[in-house]
Amino acid sequence: MTVLVRDLRPEVPADAEGFVLVRQLAVPFMVTTPRSAVHALTHAHPDAGFRQLLAEQGGEIIGTAQVGVAHDSPTPGLGFANVYVHPGRTGRGAGSLLVRTAEEYLATRGVTKVFTWVLDEPHNHAFAERRGYEARRSAHFLRLDLAKGELPPLQSPPAGVELRTAADYADDPRPMFELDAEVTSDEPSDVGAEFTDYEAWLEETWMHPLLNRELTTVAVVDGRPAAFSVAHTDDAGRYGTAMTGTARAFRGRGLAKLAKNDSLHRARAAGFTEAFTGNDTGNEPMLAINNWFGYEICATEVRCVHELT
Structure with missing residues (x-):
């Protein structure tokens, strides 16, 4: 049967459910739900030209792609296409068709350089290389067993420091936006990001259905x-x-570790059993913190880039 590629229809529940099923099978280390998939599509910034593509065969969704323009990067012409195929449905051409469709679309949006994440496995590397993608930086997925693992003891905040929650900023989240913008701009990445649009941040981040x-x-x-x-x-x-x-202005004082420890303890108390995170392989300070918490590397992915001609 022929493989077809089409857009995810946010009004059709089966589309979002199929999208999430493929993502969970291909990368089970990422927290996602049908509601969050629809939110990402319907609340994306217009300049991102964001699309979620589905590869379908015989009525079954067997592949997905998230495609868009890095509109918040200070460097023009950058885009992304993250493709995942159902592990039990590979070899049917779904991945190739998704990549080709994504690249053709991004070219119409003025993108000249496409970035993608590829799981660090031989067949994935080979797939990317055949399509002209060159490996760059890498990142780890990490997992922590919240149900059985031992967390470091809770620590009292040092003098002058208070622990609050994001819920305390429900009436005015702008201070959270300002912190997020500063931290994100310093995060290791091939594609820099500058958060300047507060209203867009409210739509995409603050109102995200996964945000607790x-x-x-x-x-x-x-x-x-x-x-x-x-x-x-x-x-x-x-x-x-x-x-x-x-x-x-506050780095080097252990505040990030303090905040994460508090959050993990409260997550376990609330009944959550698995914790996931991701780190650039060169981000040694954060990897050390996560190792202190007991996280273990469960997979690695590689950032690849392809220049469109």
């Missing part, structure tokens, strides 16, 4: 959010760290 504000811990110094650990959760007992970081 009660479990997102914020370390506050002199009334200012200085560090945070952002929690994403689903309804299946899975907790993911979406971001952990500290504002430049």
